[in-house]
Amino acid sequence: MQGLSAFGNGIYAVDSGYTGPDVAAIHLIEEGGRAALVDTGNNDALVHVEQALAETGLSPEAVDLVLLTHIHLDHAGGAGAFMQAFPNAKLVVHPRGARHMAEPSKLFAGVSAVYGPERAKELYGELIPVPAERIVEATEGLELNLAGRVIRVFDTPGHARHHVCYFDTKSRSFFTGDTFGLSYRALDVAGRPSIFPTTTPVQFEPEAMHASVARMEAEEPAAMYLTHYAQVTDVPRLAADLHRLIDAHVAVAERHAAVVEGRKALIEADLWKLVDEESARQGWTLPQAEVRKLLALDVELNAQGLDVWLGAR
CATH class of the missing domain: 1.10.10 (Arc Repressor Mutant, subunit A)
Known part of the structure; x- marks a missing residue:
């Protein structure tokens, strides 16, 4: 199966396979036999997540939450397919992104403008709409309950205005999407990671990004879980x-x-x-x-x- 990494506290990273190995992670949080997924990769990632659920003894029906950090398609392109596969799940997404998950045609048009229509189709396939009644808006301070495990929403613009990060109170860790940059394991030196910012094609706001990183630093998190790629610790050094x-x-x-x-x-x-x-x-x-x-x-x-x-x- 695609790479599955366990980090303790019921947290796993599933390699989505997006453009290659160890590029984009989908995070799985397990608590009391229930599951949340953070980001979805593209449609092709679904099979890897289904395999990871089976590997960890979870059924598709056990997925209660699909948490999107933002709606760029390397993070959210598979959302519609995931919601079809996981019948009990709610999709959690920033209010600015909710309408695009229910009606993704404008979202795909925007991605086509960045990559070109053929490349966009190759990367993301057909975007599947998510029924509006299954969408929960991820507003600042919202607390989500996963079998008693509280996951709190932080509104974190800078990379995009529709970006949120999720703070897991059990592990005292953030799932950061792109706000805390990218950290590819291939660049680690003797287990010491590096960090690099990602500005996004259209909504980069440096002062907002600084402020979002500082907000997360203030929580003194034990770890950050980046979509690109997975767990990093030594947060103060990386934040600096x-x-x-x-x-x-x-x-x-x-x-x-x-x-x-x-x-x-x-x-x-x-x-x-x-x-x-x-x-x-x-x-x-x-x-x-x-x-x-x-x-x-x-x-x-x-x-x-x-x-x-x-x-x-």
Whole structure:
């Protein structure tokens, strides 16, 4: 089966298989024979989640909650398929995203504008609408009950205005989607992870991202569970690096603020310089060519996000 990792406290990561191994995790939380899933990957991820449920002794009927951190399709593209497969589940999503889960055509059109229609179709297939009566709006402070285990909603803009993070009170850990950046295990050095921000193509707001990271830091969490990729600890160090790198991304963008033609390409070139600097700082052992391959899509989308942010200021 696709990679399944256990972290204790009933928390597991299922490798969704999205674009390759160890790129996008779906998190499974088990409590008292009931289950919650955090993010869904795309439609192709469903079979891996079904296998993970079977591996952990849970039935499809045991899934009570499907928790979306936000509605970018590497996190939410499989939501409709998941809701069909898990008949007792409620879909929890930011109020700004709820209507797009019930009627996903505009969402797919937006993704097609980013990736192109053919690539979008290849990545995500057909988006299945979710019945409105099965959708719960993830408002700030909402407390969700999983067999007595309380999961609290934090409204966390910065990557997107429709982004929330989920705080699991039992493990004192956050499920962070993209707000706490990405941390690929291939870049770990002797088990020491690195972090890198993800700006999103259209709604990057650096001050909001700083504030969202600081809010989570204030809870003194034991761990963060990132969609890209899974558990990281040593949260104070990683949060400090994330704040530094958010500012570095802003500095790259502002360097090219006056450029009219070809600005995104200039930003992207400077982001690769930033990646190389971070590789040296963190002592990454992965060869540069492999780093470029691993981060290619992320750097391209970050450049796009910074370019759009400059234009919207």
